[in-house]
Structures are given as structure tokens and as C-alpha cells.
Amino acid sequence: MHIHIENDANGPDALQLPVELLRQRLETHPQLRSHFTLTENSDATHSATFLANADILWAGRKLALDQFAAPRLSWVQVMSAGVEQWLPHLPQGVTLTNASGVHGDKGAEFILMAALMFNFGIPGFLQDQAQRLWRPSFGGCARGKTVLLLGVGGIGSAAARLLTAQGYRVVGVTRSGECSAPVERCISIDAIDEVLPQVDVLVSTLPLTAQTRRLLDRRRLDLLPKRAGIVIVGRADVFDYNAMREKLNAGELAGAVLDVYPQEPLPTDDPLWHTPGVVMTPHCSLDDHAAYLEGCLEVFIDNLVRFRSGRALRNQVDVARGY
Amino acid sequence: MHIHIENDANGPDALQLPVELLRQRLETHPQLRSHFTLTENSDATHSATFLANADILWAGRKLALDQFAAPRLSWVQVMSAGVEQWLPHLPQGVTLTNASGVHGDKGAEFILMAALMFNFGIPGFLQDQAQRLWRPSFGGCARGKTVLLLGVGGIGSAAARLLTAQGYRVVGVTRSGECSAPVERCISIDAIDEVLPQVDVLVSTLPLTAQTRRLLDRRRLDLLPKRAGIVIVGRADVFDYNAMREKLNAGELAGAVLDVYPQEPLPTDDPLWHTPGVVMTPHCSLDDHAAYLEGCLEVFIDNLVRFRSGRALRNQVDVARGY
Numbered sequence: 001m002h003i004h005i006e007n008d009a010n011g012p013d014a015l016q017l018p019v020e021l022l023r024q025r026l027e028t029h030p031q032l033r034s035h036f037t038l039t040e041n042s043d044a045t046h047s048a049t050f051l052a053n054a055d056i057l058w059a060g061r062k063l064a065l066d067q068f069a070a071p072r073l074s075w076v077q078v079m080s081a082g083v084e085q086w087l088p089h090l091p092q093g094v095t096l097t098n099a100s101g102v103h104g105d106k107g108a109e110f111i112l113m114a115a116l117m118f119n120f121g122i123p124g125f126l127q128d129q130a131q132r133l134w135r136p137s138f139g140g141c142a143r144g145k146t147v148l149l150l151g152v153g154g155i156g157s158a159a160a161r162l163l164t165a166q167g168y169r170v171v172g173v174t175r176s177g178e179c180s181a182p183v184e185r186c187i188s189i190d191a192i193d194e195v196l197p198q199v200d201v202l203v204s205t206l207p208l209t210a211q212t213r214r215l216l217d218r219r220r221l222d223l224l225p226k227r228a229g230i231v232i233v234g235r236a237d238v239f240d241y242n243a244m245r246e247k248l249n250a251g252e253l254a255g256a257v258l259d260v261y262p263q264e265p266l267p268t269d270d271p272l273w274h275t276p277g278v279v280m281t282p283h284c285s286l287d288d289h290a291a292y293l294e295g296c297l298e299v300f301i302d303n304l305v306r307f308r309s310g311r312a313l314r315n316q317v318d319v320a321r322g323y
Numbered sequence: 324m325h326i327h328i329e330n331d332a333n334g335p336d337a338l339q340l341p342v343e344l345l346r347q348r349l350e351t352h353p354q355l356r357s358h359f360t361l362t363e364n365s366d367a368t369h370s371a372t373f374l375a376n377a378d379i380l381w382a383g384r385k386l387a388l389d390q391f392a393a394p395r396l397s398w399v400q401v402m403s404a405g406v407e408q409w410l411p412h413l414p415q416g417v418t419l420t421n422a423s424g425v426h427g428d429k430g431a432e433f434i435l436m437a438a439l440m441f442n443f444g445i446p447g448f449l450q451d452q453a454q455r456l457w458r459p460s461f462g463g464c465a466r467g468k469t470v471l472l473l474g475v476g477g478i479g480s481a482a483a484r485l486l487t488a489q490g491y492r493v494v495g496v497t498r499s500g501e502c503s504a505p506v507e508r509c510i511s512i513d514a515i516d517e518v519l520p521q522v523d524v525l526v527s528t529l530p531l532t533a534q535t536r537r538l539l540d541r542r543r544l545d546l547l548p549k550r551a552g553i554v555i556v557g558r559a560d561v562f563d564y565n566a567m568r569e570k571l572n573a574g575e576l577a578g579a580v581l582d583v584y585p586q587e588p589l590p591t592d593d594p595l596w597h598t599p600g601v602v603m604t605p606h607c608s609l610d611d612h613a614a615y616l617e618g619c620l621e622v623f624i625d626n627l628v629r630f631r632s633g634r635a636l637r638n639q640v641d642v643a644r645g646y
Contacts, residue, residue: 138335264457
């Protein structure tokens with residue numbers, strides 16, 4: 001059984017999986033020792049040769065798999081949570097597992113921070129500061145405020161735990177309307193229109209699927225109260241960024257703490273850079289490079305054990321569902 | 324026994340104590356009913372007349388008590404936590420109780436927010452955003468980082484609980500080197516020089532006293548590592564703001580989240596407004612006006628019960644200590 005590692009030569013060192021590290025982990029694992037042969041590549045011109053012989057692929061970069069002959073390939077472990085770029089190219093019969101959950105700890109802390117920033121009016125005070133305006137505003141505690149959490153997967157569940165512990169009332173939103181995370185209640189995506197008018201903080205960790213694309217369009221954004229702040233750490237295209245920007249310009253939202261954008265890096269002429277109430281981080285607030293590779297490797301090793309024993313893999317992407 | 328309420332005519336409505344509200348609270352309290360006469364005033368030209376007959380004073384504004392004849396006055400309940408402006412004017416034999424603890428819940432949330440903002444590099448990303456620069460930086464989780472908490476009183480204790488629950492390693496600093504809050508360890512003010520070099524976030528909730536004035540002078544600020552962020556919600560004059568500003572300009576600190584200033588409102592020509600890494604709120608991040616009066620009233624009612632039964636009052640200021 002052959003595992004091939006495809007690293008991204010242009011990516012950061014911390015995200016490359018050295019074949020020696022994987023070999024060492026397999027050799028010290030009682031159930032995985034001596035079962036796999038390994039190769040590693042980061043030169044795109046050689047990928048085809050390696051894929052031709054791979055049973056299992058560790059993918060450190062995106063590959064349009066349907067453009068390769070990979071007759072033995074049965075399973076691909078990717079290093080991202082979002083997989084919308086993999087799905088159109090996934091050959092029939094190949095299982096895809098993602099890195100869902102690996103972003104949870106840091107992502108949850110970021111979401112808690114952003115929710116608190118809205119409670120303390122930071123987006124507004126940053127604008128006052130730029131104009132040297134002293135305009136105190138004595139609001140209440142964050143505790144008891146309402147967070148609508150779009151997506152209760154790896155990041156969302158971790159965020160629900162922190163927000164609930166902090167006293168926020170968390171309403172979770174999932175496809176099914178059910179989740180096991182500690183939320184006050186969980187609703188299905190179809191039911192969000194009723195809750196949007198009561199929201200203090202709208203948080204999205206949603207993946208991009210046919211159902212989620214432009215879910216937060218202008219009509220739904222218009223249902224939010226003026227006091228609401230928006231936090232987006234899932235896929236950007238779930239939101240109509242133009243509509244959101246226009247509402248921020250009109251003072252119809254409290255602000256937006258954003259880590260993701262329709263185009264990345266955000267073009268320098270994009271008006272979002274200087275939209276009032278926008279606090280931007282450049283798509284780095286969920287990834288902890290020091291811990292990320294280790295987190296992905298933990299999922300992979302667990303999955304190799306499951307694979308060997310014929311059990312269902314963890315983080316398996318449902319192709320029809322899209323995540 | 325006569326209680327006089329001195330309200331601040333220039334203050335917000337939410338912080339005025341109506342005499343009828345106090346009367347109602349006393350009448351519905353089994354131990355306080357029918358024991359007190361009450362007056363209320365907010366006209367400074369009449370204060371002397373009212374103080375001449377007061378046994379107990381509820382002070383909604385600052386008064387230089389030594390400039391009044393108040394022969395019967397034995398106890399003053401003030402609505403602030405800091406009392407450095409009361410102490411030089413406090414007549415011998417008058418007990419002063421403050422509002423310590425009333426700011427705890429909101430103050431703790433603000434401190435947690437500020438600590439998280441440093442973890443996610445927000446002060447730096449705000450500067451990048453202003454220059455339309457896309458420069459991701461993939462740091463780790465907040466959990467495990469070190470917060471040095473100067474002052475573990477009402478706000479500090481509440482902050483220690485939230486920060487510890489979030490996984491921060493909290494080192495408390497008190498006059499005695501001891502505290503009952505959930506900190507990893509507690510040290511005395513004299514010992515902070517040894518800890519400053521290991522700090523990720525330095526938080527001050529300290530009152531202004533002879534011992535704390537300019538405690539964080541240039542020499543001590545120079546002991547902080549470059550990665551450190553500063554959060555000041557106690558009295559501003561505990562810090563050398565000029566030295567802090569110079570270090571921020573030189574890139575020798577990660578940033579500062581400030582709610583208090585040496586002069587308030589901060590003069591429009593103060594260079595702090597545009598100092599890199601500074602995030603400012605205009606001295607409003609601890610006071611929750613919706614809950615503040617009720618919080619102070621709760622302390623006062625409790626103290627009236629203690630007063631009637633001859634027990635020690637809660638939040639009694641130690642004049643020698645200065646808080």
C-alpha cells in the first residue's frame with residue numbers, strides 16, 4: 001500500500017510534511033508499522049509519475065485529480081477544511097477527507113474576540129479615533145447577547161463552546177437544524193430569516209456549497225438590526241460583500257470583522273480596505289502554523305488506522321452535500 | 324438618621340439616584356424600613372445646606388468635603404472605584420466606601436477582548452489595513468500565553484477568572500503578593516521586574532496611589548518584550564504614557580488597548596490619537612450605565628444593613644493605602 005505526499009513548494013515550511021516525519025510516525029504506531037511505502041514530491045512537473053502509483057494521497061496543495069491517471073488512488077487527505085475546489089475534479093470512487101476541526105481552537109478564539117469587539121463598539125471607536133473624536137458610549141455586558149452561528153462544524157462547535165461559556169446566547173444554524181454543540185437552540189438554514197432581526201453578532205464558518213453560495217444576500221442582510229456586527233471566517237462567497245459594504249457605508253451595521261474575501265489577496269483598489277467599521281485580517285486568523293501540520297497529521301494517522309481496519313474515515317467529505 | 328443624596332446635574336440620567344427609588348428600596352427592606360430620612364439635591368449652590376444635616380452621604384459627584392461644615396457626617400458612599408480625588412479632602416473620622424466590584428463583569432470582558440486582540444495581531448493589522456497591505460501572519464492560540472495582571476481587586480479578580488478559563492497563564496500583582504483570585508501565581512509589586520520580560524499581555528487595573536504612580540516608568544516598560552501588548556483600564560498615571568508612546572512608535576511593543584488617559588477627554592492635539600498600535604476607547608469600557616446605578620445601590624443597601632448593625636462596611640477605603 002503506497003502513500004504519496006504532495007507538498008506545496010511555494011507554501012510555508014511549516015506546512016510541508018517531510019516523508020521522514022510520516023515514516024517515523026508510522027513506524028512507532030503498532031497498527032501502522034511496516035504496512036506502507038512512502039514517496040514525497042513538491043515538483044509539479046513530476047506529480048503525474050507519483051500519482052500513477054499512489055493508493056493514498058496526502059495533498060499539501062490543490063490538484064485537479066481528473067487531469068491525472070491515478071488508477072490505484074482510493075483516498076485523498078487534504079490540508080484544508082474547504083474543498084469546493086477539489087470536488088469538480090474528484091474522480092469517481094475516490095474518498096476525500098479534509099482538515100475540519102484542525103482550525104477549531106484558534107478559530108474559536110478569533111470569533112470570541114470579534115464578538116467582544118462589537119460589544120465594546122471597537123469598529124466605531126476606531127473611526128472616532130481616526131478623527132480624534134471623544135464620544136463615550138456606555139453599553140452593557142456581552143453576556144446575554146445573541147450570536148447567530150452559521151455552521152456548527154469544527155470551528156463552529158469550538159466557537160459555540162467559548163461563546164456559551166462567556167454567557168452569549170448562541171443560535172446554531174446547520175443544514176439539518178440539528179447539532180451536538182452547546183447552543184441554546186439549533187435551526188436549519190431555511191429558518192434563518194426569522195432569527196436575523198434579533199442578532200447582535202452574525203458569525204459565518206460556512207463552507208461554500210450550492211446551498212450556501214450568496215446565502216447572505218442583500219435581502220437577508222437587510223433583515224439584520226443596525227446594532228449587528230458580522231464575523232466571516234468561513235468562505236467569503238456565502239455573503240454578498242458589495243451589499244454588506246453598502247450597508248456599512250450607510251451606517252446600517254455595527255461593523256464587520258473579516259478574515260476572508262471574494263478575491264485574495266484583496267486587490268489594493270478594493271473599497272473594502274477603507275469601508276467604515278471593517279476590521280480586516282488577511283486570511284490567517286484560523287491557521288496556527290506551529291500546530292497546523294501536527295493537527296492534520298493527527299487526523300491522517302487516525303484515518304490510516306481506520307482505513308486499515310475498514311472503518312469509516314473521519315472528516316469524510318460528502319460529495320453531494322459539498323463539505 | 325439622615326441620608327442625603329447628592330446627584331450630578333451634568334451627569335447622565337442613568338447615573339442619578341432618585342430619592343424615590345432609594346425610599347422604595349428602604350421601605351421594602353425588613354432591616355432598613357422606617358430608619359432613615361432622605362433628601363436629594365443636584366444644585367451645587369445648595370449642597371452646603373444639605374451636608375450640614377447629613378449623617379450619610381450618597382455622592383454621585385466629587386465633593387471637596389473639607390470645604391463644607393458637615394458635623395454629623397460619618398460615612399460617604401461614592402459611585403467610582405478610584406478615590407484619589409476624595410482622599411485629600413476627607414475629614415477625619417469620615418468613612419469612605421467606593422464602588423469597587425461594580426465594574427467587574429464588563430471590565431473583565433473588555434480585558435479578555437483586548438488580550439485576544441493582541442493574540443490575533445489586530446493592532447498591527449489595523450496599520451496594514453490603513454496602508455492596504457496584505458501581510459498574513461500565522462500565530463498560535465491565545466491559550467497558554469502569559470498575562471501580567473496589575474491589581475487583583477474587583478475588576479482584576481473578574482478578569483483573572485475569564486482569562487484563566489480561556490487558558491491564559493495569569494500572574495497577579497498585588498501590594499501584599501497574595502490574592503484569592505484564580506491566578507497561576509501572585510507576586511508583590513516589588514517583584515514585577517522579574518516577570519515583565521516574559522509577558523505577552525500587561526493589564527493594569529491599578530488605582531492611583533503613592534506606590535503606583537509612574538510604577539510603569541520607562542525603565543520598567545523597557546523590560547517588556549517586543550511582542551507584549553498593554554491594556555490600561557485602571558488609572559492612567561500608573562504609566563508613563565510618553566515613554567509608552569515612544570516605544571510604540573519605535574515598534575518596541577505590539578500595541579496598546581487604552582480606555583484611560585492622563586488628561587480626559589484626550590486633547591485633540593495629543594499624538595497618542597495616531598500612534599501606531601494604539602486602539603482607544605474613551606473611558607467608557609468598564610461602566611455599564613444600564614447596570615451601574617443598580618450595582619452601586621446594591622453595595623449601598625448592603626452597607627446600610629451593616630451600618631445599622633455596627634459591622635464593618637464593604638468596600639471601605641483604607642486612607643493610608645489610598646484605595
